[in-house]
Amino acid sequence: MSIIADLLSKLKFQGNKGDVPPGLKKVVLDDVKKRDTHRKIIAIAALVLVAVLSGLATIQLIDTYIKPSKPAPGVASKAKPAPEPPVVAKTVPWKNRLSQRNP
Secondary structure: OHHHHHHHHHOOOOOOOOOOOHHHHHHHHHHHHHHHHHHHHHHHHHHHHHHHHHHHHHHHHHHHHOOOOOOOOOOOOOOOOOOOOOOOOOOOHHHHHHHHHOO
16 A cells, blocks of 8 residues: 555645646637637628628619719710611622623
């Protein structure tokens, strides 16, 4: 028994009985930091998304309900000009060549 008592006396835990081992404390603290970082990233992303969506909604409401008054003088209107008809050639070069071969 003296050998066992001697070995047990050498294996004394340094610190109080209620203390948490340093390795376990480090693992838990690292996990808490990661979780906090993830929450911050999600919160910032949500705020950015809300800001973008509210800006788009504001633009849509302004375009829908507030119509511009008369355009200022000298400002071009948004109306498209009428398209020009396609240009048609009066003579077709290949017809002239065919008529010259067969008299």
